[in-house]
Amino acid sequence: MHMANPGTIAVAGGIWIGYSLMYTPMKRFTTHNTLFGAIVGALPPLIGTYAALGQVISPESMLLATYIFSWQWPHFYGILYENRSDYKRAGYTMLSNTDPDGKKALKHIYFSSMLSTIVPAAMWYTGMINPVFLAAYYFYFSKAMNSVSAFAKEGNEQNAKKIKVSSYMPFFLLLCGIYATTILNKTFECISKY
Numbered sequence: 001m002h003m004a005n006p007g008t009i010a011v012a013g014g015i016w017i018g019y020s021l022m023y024t025p026m027k028r029f030t031t032h033n034t035l036f037g038a039i040v041g042a043l044p045p046l047i048g049t050y051a052a053l054g055q056v057i058s059p060e061s062m063l064l065a066t067y068i069f070s071w072q073w074p075h076f077y078g079i080l081y082e083n084r085s086d087y088k089r090a091g092y093t094m095l096s097n098t099d100p101d102g103k104k105a106l107k108h109i110y111f112s113s114m115l116s117t118i119v120p121a122a123m124w125y126t127g128m129i130n131p132v133f134l135a136a137y138y139f140y141f142s143k144a145m146n147s148v149s150a151f152a153k154e155g156n157e158q159n160a161k162k163i164k165v166s167s168y169m170p171f172f173l174l175l176c177g178i179y180a181t182t183i184l185n186k187t188f189e190c191i192s193k194y
Helices: 006-026 033-041 044-053 059-082 084-089 103-125 131-153 157-166 168-193
Strands: none
Touching (some): 006 033, 044 059, 059 103, 059 157, 103 131, 131 157, 131 168, 157 168
């Protein structure tokens, strides 16, 4: 407790409560669990923002949280539709129970894909990410969208798995790009002082 400010602990605790005591039990009675889980899953950047700035929201943390929110839809639906029979056997109320061909899921994925296209450009505009990383991100993001197209044609487990697997590289590149850009910017700041 003495190593973190109380606000940071409150934000982290709120996320933990939302995830463990609300999102997880919601899987038993509503398909809206995925929306709630995506919101809660996108909030961890706010912990760091509060720790660093003493406030919950900054433009950078909101962009990162929005991206993480948008990334979770194709990623989780890939997991869900790949393992839909397991979720059903476990008694979870998931979208795949009422949407076996994935048409409703695709609407959510397409909406989130618009965010996943716009938000990284906004990150570049605000200086969060270098254009080199942004170009690599968009290249792998287009490959991920090819997986979504394959699932749209045939909503089977194999194509769902492709969505899940192809979602990792754009996410990884975006985060690496943000870290590398931050390090480069700090390095140039230090060099310019001397």
